[in-house]
Amino acid sequence: MSSVIDESLLEGGEGSRGEILDAAAEAFMRKGFAAASIDDVADILGCTKGRIYHHYRSKADLFFDVHRRGMAMDLQAVRSCMAEERAPLDQLFEMAVAHLMVVMSQIAYQRVAVQGLEMHLAGQTTPEQRKTLRAILTMRDEYEGLFAGEIERARAAGAIPEQDVHLVVKAFMGALNWTTIWYRQRRNQSQAERRRIAEEIARFALRGLGGPPAPAAAPAAGGKA
Protein backbone atom coordinates (compact mmCIF):
# COMPACT_ATOMS: atom_id res chain seq x y z
CA MET A 1 0.00 0.00 0.00
CA SER A 2 1.89 3.03 -1.20
CA SER A 3 -0.02 5.14 1.22
CA VAL A 4 -1.08 8.58 0.27
CA ILE A 5 -3.30 7.86 3.22
CA ASP A 6 -2.15 8.94 6.62
CA GLU A 7 -3.86 9.09 9.96
CA SER A 8 -4.78 12.72 9.56
CA LEU A 9 -7.47 11.61 7.15
CA LEU A 10 -9.24 9.78 9.90
CA GLU A 11 -9.06 12.33 12.64
CA GLY A 12 -12.40 13.75 13.58
CA GLY A 13 -13.77 17.21 13.13
CA GLU A 14 -11.61 18.45 16.00
CA GLY A 15 -8.81 20.81 15.24
CA SER A 16 -8.88 23.77 12.94
CA ARG A 17 -8.40 21.80 9.75
CA GLY A 18 -11.07 19.34 10.76
CA GLU A 19 -13.57 22.14 11.28
CA ILE A 20 -12.68 23.63 7.93
CA LEU A 21 -13.16 20.28 6.25
CA ASP A 22 -16.57 19.82 7.84
CA ALA A 23 -17.67 23.27 6.76
CA ALA A 24 -16.29 22.77 3.27
CA ALA A 25 -18.11 19.46 2.94
CA GLU A 26 -21.31 21.17 3.95
CA ALA A 27 -20.83 24.02 1.48
CA PHE A 28 -19.82 21.77 -1.39
CA MET A 29 -22.78 19.53 -0.69
CA ARG A 30 -25.21 22.45 -0.76
CA LYS A 31 -23.99 24.25 -3.85
CA GLY A 32 -21.48 22.04 -5.57
CA PHE A 33 -17.79 22.73 -6.07
CA ALA A 34 -18.07 25.47 -8.66
CA ALA A 35 -20.96 27.35 -7.10
CA ALA A 36 -19.74 27.21 -3.53
CA SER A 37 -17.35 29.99 -2.64
CA ILE A 38 -14.59 30.07 -0.10
CA ASP A 39 -16.57 32.81 1.61
CA ASP A 40 -19.47 30.38 1.94
CA VAL A 41 -17.22 28.02 3.83
CA ALA A 42 -15.94 30.86 5.97
CA ASP A 43 -19.47 31.99 6.74
CA ILE A 44 -20.38 28.53 8.00
CA LEU A 45 -17.40 28.72 10.32
CA GLY A 46 -18.08 32.31 11.27
CA CYS A 47 -14.64 33.42 10.18
CA THR A 48 -12.97 34.90 7.10
CA LYS A 49 -11.14 33.56 4.07
CA GLY A 50 -7.84 34.22 5.76
CA ARG A 51 -8.24 31.24 8.01
CA ILE A 52 -8.97 28.90 5.13
CA TYR A 53 -6.19 30.13 2.87
CA HIS A 54 -3.84 29.77 5.80
CA HIS A 55 -4.44 26.02 5.73
CA TYR A 56 -5.18 25.41 2.05
CA ARG A 57 -3.48 26.86 -0.97
CA SER A 58 -6.51 26.76 -3.22
CA LYS A 59 -10.16 25.87 -3.42
CA ALA A 60 -9.32 22.76 -5.40
CA ASP A 61 -6.92 21.56 -2.73
CA LEU A 62 -9.64 21.99 -0.13
CA PHE A 63 -12.06 20.03 -2.27
CA PHE A 64 -9.53 17.26 -2.75
CA ASP A 65 -9.03 16.96 0.97
CA VAL A 66 -12.77 16.67 1.58
CA HIS A 67 -13.02 14.08 -1.16
CA ARG A 68 -10.09 12.16 0.24
CA ARG A 69 -11.46 12.18 3.74
CA GLY A 70 -14.78 10.89 2.46
CA MET A 71 -13.03 8.03 0.72
CA ALA A 72 -10.98 7.34 3.83
CA MET A 73 -14.18 7.02 5.85
CA ASP A 74 -15.48 4.43 3.39
CA LEU A 75 -12.25 2.51 3.31
CA GLN A 76 -11.91 2.35 7.05
CA ALA A 77 -15.48 1.19 7.60
CA VAL A 78 -15.39 -1.45 4.90
CA ARG A 79 -11.90 -2.70 5.64
CA SER A 80 -12.70 -3.15 9.32
CA CYS A 81 -15.63 -5.42 8.50
CA MET A 82 -13.45 -7.43 6.13
CA ALA A 83 -11.32 -8.61 9.02
CA GLU A 84 -13.49 -11.63 9.74
CA GLU A 85 -13.65 -14.57 7.41
CA ARG A 86 -17.03 -15.00 5.85
CA ALA A 87 -18.65 -16.50 2.80
CA PRO A 88 -18.40 -13.99 -0.10
CA LEU A 89 -22.08 -13.09 -0.11
CA ASP A 90 -22.19 -12.59 3.63
CA GLN A 91 -19.05 -10.52 3.37
CA LEU A 92 -20.60 -8.39 0.65
CA PHE A 93 -23.69 -7.83 2.73
CA GLU A 94 -21.64 -6.57 5.65
CA MET A 95 -19.58 -4.37 3.38
CA ALA A 96 -22.67 -2.89 1.78
CA VAL A 97 -24.26 -2.15 5.12
CA ALA A 98 -21.06 -0.58 6.40
CA HIS A 99 -20.80 1.58 3.31
CA LEU A 100 -24.41 2.70 3.59
CA MET A 101 -24.05 3.55 7.25
CA VAL A 102 -21.14 5.81 6.42
CA VAL A 103 -23.09 7.39 3.59
CA MET A 104 -26.02 8.22 5.82
CA SER A 105 -24.00 9.41 8.79
CA GLN A 106 -21.55 11.45 6.71
CA ILE A 107 -23.79 12.53 3.88
CA ALA A 108 -21.88 15.75 3.21
CA TYR A 109 -18.51 14.06 2.65
CA GLN A 110 -20.10 11.31 0.63
CA ARG A 111 -21.92 13.64 -1.72
CA VAL A 112 -18.71 15.53 -2.29
CA ALA A 113 -17.01 12.25 -3.13
CA VAL A 114 -19.67 11.56 -5.75
CA GLN A 115 -19.25 15.07 -7.12
CA GLY A 116 -15.57 14.37 -7.51
CA LEU A 117 -16.48 11.42 -9.67
CA GLU A 118 -18.51 13.46 -12.11
CA MET A 119 -16.02 16.28 -12.19
CA HIS A 120 -13.28 16.29 -14.72
CA LEU A 121 -11.71 19.64 -13.90
CA ALA A 122 -10.06 19.32 -17.26
CA GLY A 123 -7.68 22.11 -18.07
CA GLN A 124 -8.46 24.16 -15.02
CA THR A 125 -6.09 22.35 -12.72
CA THR A 126 -2.36 22.51 -12.21
CA PRO A 127 -0.24 19.45 -12.96
CA GLU A 128 0.25 18.91 -9.25
CA GLN A 129 -3.48 19.00 -8.65
CA ARG A 130 -4.06 16.55 -11.46
CA LYS A 131 -1.63 14.23 -9.79
CA THR A 132 -3.59 14.50 -6.56
CA LEU A 133 -6.80 13.89 -8.47
CA ARG A 134 -5.37 10.76 -10.04
CA ALA A 135 -4.38 9.50 -6.63
CA ILE A 136 -7.88 9.99 -5.29
CA LEU A 137 -9.50 8.30 -8.27
CA THR A 138 -7.08 5.40 -7.86
CA MET A 139 -8.20 5.26 -4.24
CA ARG A 140 -11.79 4.98 -5.43
CA ASP A 141 -10.93 2.30 -7.94
CA GLU A 142 -9.32 0.29 -5.20
CA TYR A 143 -12.39 0.77 -3.07
CA GLU A 144 -14.69 -0.46 -5.82
CA GLY A 145 -12.18 -3.26 -6.31
CA LEU A 146 -12.88 -4.50 -2.80
CA PHE A 147 -16.49 -5.08 -3.78
CA ALA A 148 -15.60 -6.40 -7.22
CA GLY A 149 -13.20 -8.85 -5.63
CA GLU A 150 -15.85 -10.30 -3.37
CA ILE A 151 -18.32 -10.54 -6.23
CA GLU A 152 -15.68 -12.35 -8.24
CA ARG A 153 -15.07 -14.72 -5.34
CA ALA A 154 -18.79 -15.41 -5.11
CA ARG A 155 -18.93 -16.11 -8.83
CA ALA A 156 -15.91 -18.39 -8.71
CA ALA A 157 -17.47 -20.26 -5.80
CA GLY A 158 -20.67 -20.73 -7.78
CA ALA A 159 -22.71 -18.76 -5.26
CA ILE A 160 -24.03 -16.51 -7.99
CA PRO A 161 -24.61 -17.07 -11.72
CA GLU A 162 -21.97 -16.37 -14.35
CA GLN A 163 -22.13 -12.71 -15.31
CA ASP A 164 -20.09 -9.71 -16.33
CA VAL A 165 -18.54 -8.74 -13.00
CA HIS A 166 -17.19 -5.44 -14.30
CA LEU A 167 -20.73 -4.51 -15.24
CA VAL A 168 -22.75 -5.72 -12.28
CA VAL A 169 -20.39 -4.12 -9.81
CA LYS A 170 -21.44 -0.80 -11.34
CA ALA A 171 -25.08 -1.63 -10.81
CA PHE A 172 -24.24 -2.85 -7.32
CA MET A 173 -22.42 0.34 -6.37
CA GLY A 174 -25.15 2.35 -8.04
CA ALA A 175 -27.85 0.86 -5.86
CA LEU A 176 -25.77 1.82 -2.83
CA ASN A 177 -24.38 5.17 -3.90
CA TRP A 178 -27.64 6.52 -5.22
CA THR A 179 -28.40 6.97 -1.54
CA THR A 180 -26.22 10.07 -1.64
CA ILE A 181 -28.75 11.57 -4.05
CA TRP A 182 -32.07 10.96 -2.35
CA TYR A 183 -31.21 10.52 1.31
CA ARG A 184 -31.91 13.38 3.69
CA GLN A 185 -31.04 12.97 7.32
CA ARG A 186 -34.03 13.46 9.54
CA ARG A 187 -33.77 14.86 12.97
CA ASN A 188 -34.29 12.25 15.63
CA GLN A 189 -33.59 9.49 13.17
CA SER A 190 -32.26 6.70 15.31
CA GLN A 191 -29.27 4.59 14.49
CA ALA A 192 -31.61 1.61 14.33
CA GLU A 193 -33.74 3.27 11.67
CA ARG A 194 -30.66 4.00 9.61
CA ARG A 195 -29.59 0.40 9.93
CA ARG A 196 -32.97 -0.77 8.74
CA ILE A 197 -32.61 1.38 5.63
CA ALA A 198 -29.05 0.19 5.09
CA GLU A 199 -30.03 -3.45 5.38
CA GLU A 200 -32.97 -3.06 3.04
CA ILE A 201 -30.81 -1.45 0.36
CA ALA A 202 -28.05 -3.98 0.94
CA ARG A 203 -30.51 -6.86 0.57
CA PHE A 204 -31.65 -5.38 -2.73
CA ALA A 205 -28.07 -5.17 -3.97
CA LEU A 206 -27.24 -8.69 -2.82
CA ARG A 207 -30.32 -10.18 -4.46
CA GLY A 208 -29.37 -8.32 -7.61
CA LEU A 209 -26.31 -10.50 -7.89
CA GLY A 210 -28.55 -13.54 -8.17
CA GLY A 211 -27.58 -15.41 -5.05
CA PRO A 212 -29.88 -17.50 -2.87
CA PRO A 213 -33.29 -15.83 -2.51
CA ALA A 214 -33.09 -15.07 1.21
CA PRO A 215 -29.75 -13.63 2.37
CA ALA A 216 -29.51 -14.30 6.08
CA ALA A 217 -29.12 -11.41 8.47
CA ALA A 218 -25.90 -10.93 10.37
CA PRO A 219 -25.27 -13.51 13.08
CA ALA A 220 -24.63 -10.86 15.72
CA ALA A 221 -27.49 -8.57 14.76
CA GLY A 222 -30.06 -11.34 14.56
CA GLY A 223 -32.82 -9.19 13.10
CA LYS A 224 -35.33 -11.39 11.33
CA ALA A 225 -38.22 -9.02 10.89
Added chain:
Amino acid sequence: MSSVIDESLLEGGEGSRGEILDAAAEAFMRKGFAAASIDDVADILGCTKGRIYHHYRSKADLFFDVHRRGMAMDLQAVRSCMAEERAPLDQLFEMAVAHLMVVMSQIAYQRVAVQGLEMHLAGQTTPEQRKTLRAILTMRDEYEGLFAGEIERARAAGAIPEQDVHLVVKAFMGALNWTTIWYRQRRNQSQAERRRIAEEIARFALRGLGGPPAPAAAPAAGGKA
Protein backbone atom coordinates in the same frame (compact mmCIF):
# COMPACT_ATOMS: atom_id res chain seq x y z
CA MET B 1 -42.29 30.54 -24.15
CA SER B 2 -43.64 29.75 -20.71
CA SER B 3 -45.49 26.72 -21.96
CA VAL B 4 -45.09 23.52 -20.07
CA ILE B 5 -44.69 20.30 -21.93
CA ASP B 6 -45.35 20.56 -25.63
CA GLU B 7 -44.28 18.66 -28.68
CA SER B 8 -41.19 20.81 -29.08
CA LEU B 9 -39.65 18.78 -26.30
CA LEU B 10 -39.52 15.77 -28.53
CA GLU B 11 -38.25 17.37 -31.69
CA GLY B 12 -34.79 16.31 -32.65
CA GLY B 13 -31.59 18.28 -32.73
CA GLU B 14 -32.72 20.01 -35.91
CA GLY B 15 -33.51 23.67 -35.77
CA SER B 16 -31.58 26.40 -34.08
CA ARG B 17 -32.95 25.73 -30.63
CA GLY B 18 -32.35 22.03 -30.99
CA GLU B 19 -28.72 22.65 -31.83
CA ILE B 20 -28.37 24.97 -28.88
CA LEU B 21 -29.89 22.36 -26.58
CA ASP B 22 -27.51 19.70 -27.83
CA ALA B 23 -24.52 21.96 -27.31
CA ALA B 24 -25.74 23.03 -23.89
CA ALA B 25 -26.23 19.42 -22.83
CA GLU B 26 -22.68 18.69 -23.93
CA ALA B 27 -21.25 21.67 -22.06
CA PHE B 28 -23.23 21.03 -18.90
CA MET B 29 -22.22 17.39 -18.97
CA ARG B 30 -18.54 18.26 -19.28
CA LYS B 31 -18.28 20.98 -16.65
CA GLY B 32 -21.52 21.04 -14.74
CA PHE B 33 -24.04 23.86 -14.62
CA ALA B 34 -22.06 26.33 -12.54
CA ALA B 35 -18.70 25.80 -14.22
CA ALA B 36 -19.96 25.76 -17.78
CA SER B 37 -20.28 29.18 -19.32
CA ILE B 38 -22.59 30.41 -22.03
CA ASP B 39 -19.46 31.06 -24.06
CA ASP B 40 -18.58 27.37 -23.74
CA VAL B 41 -21.89 26.49 -25.31
CA ALA B 42 -21.34 29.09 -28.02
CA ASP B 43 -17.86 27.73 -28.74
CA ILE B 44 -19.27 24.25 -29.29
CA LEU B 45 -21.68 25.73 -31.81
CA GLY B 46 -19.03 27.95 -33.34
CA CYS B 47 -21.07 31.07 -32.69
CA THR B 48 -21.40 33.78 -30.05
CA LYS B 49 -23.51 34.40 -26.98
CA GLY B 50 -25.84 36.56 -29.00
CA ARG B 51 -27.41 33.57 -30.63
CA ILE B 52 -28.08 31.83 -27.32
CA TYR B 53 -29.45 34.86 -25.54
CA HIS B 54 -31.70 35.44 -28.51
CA HIS B 55 -33.44 32.15 -27.71
CA TYR B 56 -33.04 31.91 -23.95
CA ARG B 57 -33.39 34.60 -21.35
CA SER B 58 -30.88 33.15 -18.94
CA LYS B 59 -28.45 30.34 -18.32
CA ALA B 60 -30.87 28.76 -15.86
CA ASP B 61 -33.65 28.73 -18.43
CA LEU B 62 -31.37 26.99 -20.87
CA PHE B 63 -30.47 24.43 -18.25
CA PHE B 64 -34.11 23.83 -17.43
CA ASP B 65 -34.89 23.19 -21.08
CA VAL B 66 -32.10 20.64 -21.37
CA HIS B 67 -33.27 18.97 -18.19
CA ARG B 68 -36.86 18.94 -19.40
CA ARG B 69 -35.94 17.48 -22.73
CA GLY B 70 -33.96 14.75 -21.01
CA MET B 71 -36.97 13.88 -18.91
CA ALA B 72 -39.21 13.96 -21.96
CA MET B 73 -36.94 11.43 -23.65
CA ASP B 74 -37.27 9.11 -20.67
CA LEU B 75 -41.00 9.52 -20.42
CA GLN B 76 -41.61 8.89 -24.09
CA ALA B 77 -39.45 5.75 -24.17
CA VAL B 78 -40.92 4.25 -21.03
CA ARG B 79 -44.52 5.18 -21.73
CA SER B 80 -44.36 3.68 -25.19
CA CYS B 81 -43.31 0.32 -23.78
CA MET B 82 -46.10 0.48 -21.20
CA ALA B 83 -48.69 0.26 -23.94
CA GLU B 84 -48.79 -3.51 -23.93
CA GLU B 85 -50.26 -5.46 -21.06
CA ARG B 86 -47.68 -7.52 -19.25
CA ALA B 87 -47.09 -9.04 -15.86
CA PRO B 88 -45.62 -6.38 -13.53
CA LEU B 89 -42.12 -7.85 -13.46
CA ASP B 90 -41.99 -8.26 -17.22
CA GLN B 91 -43.26 -4.73 -17.57
CA LEU B 92 -40.57 -3.47 -15.21
CA PHE B 93 -37.87 -5.24 -17.15
CA GLU B 94 -38.96 -3.61 -20.40
CA MET B 95 -39.18 -0.23 -18.72
CA ALA B 96 -35.71 -0.59 -17.23
CA VAL B 97 -34.20 -1.59 -20.55
CA ALA B 98 -35.93 1.29 -22.31
CA HIS B 99 -34.66 3.72 -19.70
CA LEU B 100 -31.12 2.42 -19.96
CA MET B 101 -31.12 2.60 -23.73
CA VAL B 102 -32.09 6.25 -23.52
CA VAL B 103 -29.40 6.88 -20.92
CA MET B 104 -26.69 5.37 -23.08
CA SER B 105 -27.79 6.93 -26.34
CA GLN B 106 -28.43 10.39 -24.84
CA ILE B 107 -25.82 10.44 -22.13
CA ALA B 108 -25.42 14.23 -22.17
CA TYR B 109 -29.07 14.99 -21.54
CA GLN B 110 -29.32 12.28 -18.94
CA ARG B 111 -26.35 13.48 -16.96
CA VAL B 112 -27.78 16.97 -16.95
CA ALA B 113 -31.03 15.55 -15.64
CA VAL B 114 -29.15 13.92 -12.77
CA GLN B 115 -27.33 17.18 -12.10
CA GLY B 116 -30.68 18.88 -11.80
CA LEU B 117 -31.55 16.42 -9.07
CA GLU B 118 -28.56 17.29 -6.94
CA MET B 119 -28.88 21.00 -7.54
CA HIS B 120 -30.90 23.10 -5.20
CA LEU B 121 -30.25 26.51 -6.74
CA ALA B 122 -31.60 27.89 -3.51
CA GLY B 123 -31.85 31.63 -3.40
CA GLN B 124 -30.18 32.21 -6.72
CA THR B 125 -33.30 31.69 -8.78
CA THR B 126 -36.23 33.93 -9.58
CA PRO B 127 -39.72 32.91 -8.42
CA GLU B 128 -40.63 32.08 -12.00
CA GLN B 129 -37.60 29.84 -12.33
CA ARG B 130 -38.41 28.10 -9.09
CA LYS B 131 -41.86 27.41 -10.46
CA THR B 132 -40.30 25.86 -13.56
CA LEU B 133 -37.96 23.86 -11.37
CA ARG B 134 -40.86 22.54 -9.33
CA ALA B 135 -42.61 21.50 -12.52
CA ILE B 136 -39.57 19.56 -13.69
CA LEU B 137 -39.11 17.85 -10.35
CA THR B 138 -42.77 16.92 -10.37
CA MET B 139 -42.20 15.46 -13.82
CA ARG B 140 -39.39 13.37 -12.38
CA ASP B 141 -41.49 12.25 -9.44
CA GLU B 142 -44.15 11.08 -11.85
CA TYR B 143 -41.53 9.24 -13.83
CA GLU B 144 -40.22 7.46 -10.76
CA GLY B 145 -43.86 6.84 -9.90
CA LEU B 146 -44.26 4.79 -13.06
CA PHE B 147 -41.63 2.40 -11.76
CA ALA B 148 -42.91 2.54 -8.19
CA GLY B 149 -46.40 1.74 -9.42
CA GLU B 150 -45.25 -1.39 -11.21
CA ILE B 151 -43.24 -2.48 -8.19
CA GLU B 152 -46.30 -1.96 -6.03
CA ARG B 153 -48.38 -4.00 -8.46
CA ALA B 154 -45.80 -6.79 -8.31
CA ARG B 155 -45.86 -6.69 -4.54
CA ALA B 156 -49.66 -6.72 -4.39
CA ALA B 157 -49.69 -9.68 -6.77
CA GLY B 158 -47.26 -11.56 -4.55
CA ALA B 159 -44.63 -11.71 -7.28
CA ILE B 160 -42.06 -10.18 -4.95
CA PRO B 161 -41.69 -10.25 -1.16
CA GLU B 162 -43.24 -7.66 1.12
CA GLN B 163 -40.88 -4.71 1.36
CA ASP B 164 -40.68 -0.96 1.66
CA VAL B 165 -41.55 0.09 -1.89
CA HIS B 166 -40.61 3.71 -1.32
CA LEU B 167 -37.14 2.53 -0.36
CA VAL B 168 -36.44 -0.19 -2.89
CA VAL B 169 -37.55 2.00 -5.77
CA LYS B 170 -34.65 4.27 -4.83
CA ALA B 171 -32.24 1.36 -4.98
CA PHE B 172 -33.84 0.24 -8.21
CA MET B 173 -33.48 3.64 -9.87
CA GLY B 174 -30.00 3.91 -8.44
CA ALA B 175 -28.84 0.74 -10.13
CA LEU B 176 -30.15 2.13 -13.41
CA ASN B 177 -29.21 5.79 -13.08
CA TRP B 178 -25.70 5.17 -11.84
CA THR B 179 -25.05 4.37 -15.48
CA THR B 180 -24.97 8.11 -16.09
CA ILE B 181 -21.90 8.26 -13.87
CA TRP B 182 -19.71 5.50 -15.21
CA TYR B 183 -20.88 4.97 -18.78
CA ARG B 184 -18.75 6.36 -21.60
CA GLN B 185 -19.91 5.89 -25.14
CA ARG B 186 -17.39 4.06 -27.23
CA ARG B 187 -17.04 4.70 -30.89
CA ASN B 188 -18.29 1.81 -32.95
CA GLN B 189 -20.30 0.52 -30.06
CA SER B 190 -23.16 -1.31 -31.69
CA GLN B 191 -26.76 -1.04 -30.67
CA ALA B 192 -26.62 -4.74 -29.82
CA GLU B 193 -23.77 -4.18 -27.39
CA ARG B 194 -25.69 -1.42 -25.70
CA ARG B 195 -28.70 -3.65 -25.40
CA ARG B 196 -26.60 -6.34 -23.81
CA ILE B 197 -25.43 -3.85 -21.18
CA ALA B 198 -28.97 -2.58 -20.65
CA GLU B 199 -30.35 -6.06 -20.19
CA GLU B 200 -27.61 -7.06 -17.78
CA ILE B 201 -28.23 -4.02 -15.60
CA ALA B 202 -31.99 -4.48 -15.85
CA ARG B 203 -31.67 -8.11 -14.79
CA PHE B 204 -29.69 -7.00 -11.76
CA ALA B 205 -32.36 -4.49 -10.81
CA LEU B 206 -35.19 -6.98 -11.34
CA ARG B 207 -33.50 -9.64 -9.25
CA GLY B 208 -32.95 -7.03 -6.56
CA LEU B 209 -36.69 -6.86 -6.06
CA GLY B 210 -36.67 -10.50 -5.04
CA GLY B 211 -38.75 -12.01 -7.79
CA PRO B 212 -38.36 -15.52 -9.17
CA PRO B 213 -34.69 -16.39 -9.67
CA ALA B 214 -34.94 -17.16 -13.37
CA PRO B 215 -35.89 -14.39 -15.83
CA ALA B 216 -39.61 -14.28 -15.41
CA ALA B 217 -41.03 -17.28 -17.16
CA ALA B 218 -43.05 -18.79 -14.35
CA PRO B 219 -46.69 -17.68 -14.16
CA ALA B 220 -46.85 -15.42 -11.13
CA ALA B 221 -50.55 -14.77 -11.55
CA GLY B 222 -52.84 -15.54 -8.70
CA GLY B 223 -53.48 -14.38 -5.15
CA LYS B 224 -51.04 -14.09 -2.30
CA ALA B 225 -49.25 -17.23 -1.39
Added chain:
DNA sequence: TGCATCCAACGTACTGCGTAGTATGTTTCT
Protein backbone atom coordinates in the same frame (compact mmCIF):
# COMPACT_ATOMS: atom_id res chain seq x y z
C1' DT C 1 -39.61 42.74 -62.11
C1' DG C 2 -37.71 45.95 -59.08
C1' DC C 3 -37.52 48.09 -54.74
C1' DA C 4 -38.56 49.47 -50.00
C1' DT C 5 -39.72 47.82 -45.56
C1' DC C 6 -39.59 45.02 -41.60
C1' DC C 7 -38.09 41.74 -38.52
C1' DA C 8 -36.00 37.52 -37.02
C1' DA C 9 -31.56 35.85 -36.19
C1' DC C 10 -27.73 36.56 -35.23
C1' DG C 11 -22.69 39.20 -34.12
C1' DT C 12 -20.04 42.90 -31.50
C1' DA C 13 -18.82 45.49 -27.78
C1' DC C 14 -19.50 46.67 -23.35
C1' DT C 15 -20.72 46.75 -18.11
C1' DG C 16 -21.19 45.14 -13.47
C1' DC C 17 -20.66 41.84 -10.13
C1' DG C 18 -19.03 37.90 -7.76
C1' DT C 19 -15.16 35.50 -6.45
C1' DA C 20 -10.33 33.30 -6.25
C1' DG C 21 -6.29 34.56 -4.70
C1' DT C 22 -2.78 37.87 -2.42
C1' DA C 23 -0.40 41.17 0.40
C1' DT C 24 -0.17 42.76 4.68
C1' DG C 25 -1.52 43.77 9.34
C1' DT C 26 -2.63 41.93 14.22
C1' DT C 27 -2.87 38.81 18.04
C1' DT C 28 -1.49 35.03 20.91
C1' DC C 29 1.47 31.47 22.37
C1' DT C 30 5.95 29.57 23.20
Added chain:
DNA sequence: AGAAACATACTACGCAGTACGTTGGATGCA
Protein backbone atom coordinates in the same frame (compact mmCIF):
# COMPACT_ATOMS: atom_id res chain seq x y z
C1' DA D 1 11.70 37.51 19.57
C1' DG D 2 9.65 34.64 16.46
C1' DA D 3 6.14 32.19 14.36
C1' DA D 4 1.68 30.16 13.94
C1' DA D 5 -3.07 31.47 13.32
C1' DC D 6 -5.83 34.17 11.96
C1' DA D 7 -8.38 39.07 10.09
C1' DT D 8 -8.50 43.00 6.77
C1' DA D 9 -8.22 45.14 2.55
C1' DC D 10 -7.25 44.86 -1.94
C1' DT D 11 -6.66 43.33 -6.98
C1' DA D 12 -7.51 40.75 -11.20
C1' DC D 13 -10.39 38.24 -13.88
C1' DG D 14 -13.99 35.45 -15.66
C1' DC D 15 -18.60 35.48 -16.78
C1' DA D 16 -23.78 36.56 -16.94
C1' DG D 17 -26.37 39.69 -18.92
C1' DT D 18 -27.32 43.91 -22.04
C1' DA D 19 -27.37 47.48 -25.66
C1' DC D 20 -26.90 47.99 -30.10
C1' DG D 21 -25.27 47.12 -34.81
C1' DT D 22 -25.64 43.96 -38.98
C1' DT D 23 -27.47 40.78 -42.30
C1' DG D 24 -30.55 38.15 -45.03
C1' DG D 25 -34.87 36.75 -46.28
C1' DA D 26 -39.86 37.37 -46.48
C1' DT D 27 -43.50 40.46 -47.64
C1' DG D 28 -45.96 44.28 -49.76
C1' DC D 29 -46.48 47.48 -53.40
C1' DA D 30 -45.82 49.99 -57.74
